[in-house]
Amino acid sequence: MPKSLKEFFDASPELRIVVYAGKGGLGKTTASAATAYWFSKRGKKPLCFSTDPQASLSDIFERDIFGKGVIEVAPSLYVVEIDADKRIAEFQEEVRAKIRELYKIEKIPDEIDEYIRTAAAEPAMHESATYDAMAELLAKGEYDIYIFDMPPFGHGVRMISMAQILDAWIDKMEETRRKAAEYEEAVARLKGLSAKTEDEVLVELREIRRKLDFFRESLTNPKTCAFFMVIIPEKMAILDTERALEMFDKLGIKLSGIIVNQIYPPSLLENPNISTFLKNRIEMQQKYMKVIWEKFEEYIRALVPMFDREPKGLDMIAKVAEHMFERPWEVDVI
Amino acid sequence: MPKWFKRERKEEKREEEGGVKKEVKEAVKGVFYGMASHGMVRYMLKTRMYLEHLFMLITLGDMLGFPILPPYYSLKLLPYAIPHIKTWKRSLFRERDVTDLLY
Numbered sequence: 001m002p003k004s005l006k007e008f009f010d011a012s013p014e015l016r017i018v019v020y021a022g023k024g025g026l027g028k029t030t031a032s033a034a035t036a037y038w039f040s041k042r043g044k045k046p047l048c049f050s051t052d053p054q055a056s057l058s059d060i061f062e063r064d065i066f067g068k069g070v071i072e073v074a075p076s077l078y079v080v081e082i083d084a085d086k087r088i089a090e091f092q093e094e095v096r097a098k099i100r101e102l103y104k105i106e107k108i109p110d111e112i113d114e115y116i117r118t119a120a121a122e123p124a125m126h127e128s129a130t131y132d133a134m135a136e137l138l139a140k141g142e143y144d145i146y147i148f149d150m151p152p153f154g155h156g157v158r159m160i161s162m163a164q165i166l167d168a169w170i171d172k173m174e175e176t177r178r179k180a181a182e183y184e185e186a187v188a189r190l191k192g193l194s195a196k197t198e199d200e201v202l203v204e205l206r207e208i209r210r211k212l213d214f215f216r217e218s219l220t221n222p223k224t225c226a227f228f229m230v231i232i233p234e235k236m237a238i239l240d241t242e243r244a245l246e247m248f249d250k251l252g253i254k255l256s257g258i259i260v261n262q263i264y265p266p267s268l269l270e271n272p273n274i275s276t277f278l279k280n281r282i283e284m285q286q287k288y289m290k291v292i293w294e295k296f297e298e299y300i301r302a303l304v305p306m307f308d309r310e311p312k313g314l315d316m317i318a319k320v321a322e323h324m325f326e327r328p329w330e331v332d333v334i
Numbered sequence: 335m336p337k338w339f340k341r342e343r344k345e346e347k348r349e350e351e352g353g354v355k356k357e358v359k360e361a362v363k364g365v366f367y368g369m370a371s372h373g374m375v376r377y378m379l380k381t382r383m384y385l386e387h388l389f390m391l392i393t394l395g396d397m398l399g400f401p402i403l404p405p406y407y408s409l410k411l412l413p414y415a416i417p418h419i420k421t422w423k424r425s426l427f428r429e430r431d432v433t434d435l436l437y
Contacts, residue, residue, distance in 0.1 A: 091409065098413040112416060115397055119405035122396075128406030162404070169392070169403065176389045183382040190371045190378075201389075201414045208407055 004328040005301040008226070008257060017138070017218060017225040019148045023240050027230045027261040027304070029056040030311045032149035033079075034321040037314075039145050040077035041321075047078045047143040051130045052151045057081045062313050074314055078143060082133045084126040091129060092120050127162075135215040160251050163216040170209045177202045219253075226256035228301070233263060233288035241296065257301035259324065260292060263331045264306050302328035383425075390415055390422045398426065 009015065018035055020028040029050065036048035047070065050057040058066050058081060061073045067083025095116055096108055108116070119125070138146060181199050219225050229244060231237040241258065248255050264282045268274055293300070302324045311320050323330075393411045395402040397419075 091406075095409050095412060099416060102413050103416065109416075112412070112419070115394075116409060116412070119396065119409050122401075122405045124404045125406055128404050132406070166404070166407070173389060173392060176385050176392075180382050180385040180389070183378045183385070187375050187378045187382070190375050191367070201411060204411060204414065208410060 001329065002298055002300050003257075004325075005257065005259070006325045006328070008301055012223070012226065014223045015145065015226055017146045017148065019150055019219070019225065019227045020230055021150045021227060021244070022230045023237060024151075026232050026237065027259075027311075029060055029149050030317075030320055031228070031230050031259055031261070031304075031324065032147045033057065033060050033317050034324050036077055036079070036147045037074070037317050038321040038325050039147075040074065043076075044144040045076050045078070046145045046147055047080060047137065048147045048149065049134065049137065050079075050081045050149045051134065052081075052149060057149070060312055060317065080137070082130055084129050087129045087133060088120050088125055092116055131215065132211075135211055138218055139211075139214060160216060160219055160253070163212045166212055167209060167216075170205055170212075173205055174202060177205065220251075222254050222256075227253060228257050228259060229255065230259045230261050231292070232261050233285040233292060235288060238288065238291055238295065255299060258292075258296050258299040259302045259304060260289070260300065261304045262306045263289070263303055265332045267332055303331050305331040305333050307333060386418060387422050387425060390418060391426075394419070398423070 003011070018032075020032045020035075022028055029052065032048050032050070036046040039046040048057065057079055058064055061079060063071070063073060065071045065073070065079055066081045067086050068081075070078050070080045073079050096113075099108055099112065100106065134148065137143075177199055181202070227248065229241055231241050245255060264278070264285055266282055266286055268278065269282055304320065304323050307316070307319070309316065311317065391398075391400065391402070393403050393408055394415055396405060396408060
């Protein structure tokens, strides 16, 4: 048997970040909520953070938490769901305020304001704003463990590669700024004037880089951050996981584990009156379970059954947590 | 003529002399600056302008349709770039001809 989820967490005392990634609709948010629940029951102070614009944590905890900041949904169980649109609007206002303050003007020039509005409409803006929110929460360090529910693949991890690219960019930009400053200084000296003060743009660039580096380091250090994938026993999910493993490899991240979700209990087959529909489904799943065990054995951390109800509300989350952590190899519903 | 009047006149004259001296000094300095380093300074300022424009293109390129930096970071840098935006756009869209090489 591979290491179970509980054994994994017990063996990583320095862990601060847990990330759930994978295709949409397979149970990332449920797994995140259950993990946060489990940590809160063990006397830790977890924060479950959803970056999903579809606001599913609100559904799971049956409370409207979208864009409302950090909320304690159960004793020492904290949850936050970022409203990216709201954050972007706040960010735009910050930029405008800065312009007003720098140039002592009341009205932003139309041309500039138009640019601020169009730039904020770009899709990449949502991602950046979400990651910024994530980095901000991490930097504050008010919680013992951060559980991130990433939006369906691709972007979740693309963030790390984006940080790498931006880092290279900022290097180049710093270089041009430095050269420009050198020329300016030389000119000032030749003209017999005193040298100029520090470049504010350079200060801002360094600040952006510091934030990105902190974020990237937090996510790529295997001691402090664990990446999990949630899959189901179906062909698509298996192919997706193979691709994801390649991607993780390229980014230099180690996948910490796989949670197989929505497994129909095979014990149902023992019932002679089972419907053909269910029988076919279970047999199909079992076929893919075999493939999953063959391909990803070292990564499998827990098996979670398909429930007869949607996993909603604290009671159901507690049940999912029980399956994930206490009986990881049983798929008969308790 | 009372004594105090004479003294004041003298002081006035001295001041005048100082002013002329200063002017001459400035003029000589200007001539030397023009002969020795003006060309260099101009060249440097031009290079500095190019660097500034390059930087603007990288950061605010999407203003003109070159999306290079993610907009989130562009907006962060926008406030500092405002004074240069007009000249930057003008220089980028300006038509170029042979006389550009002369200046």
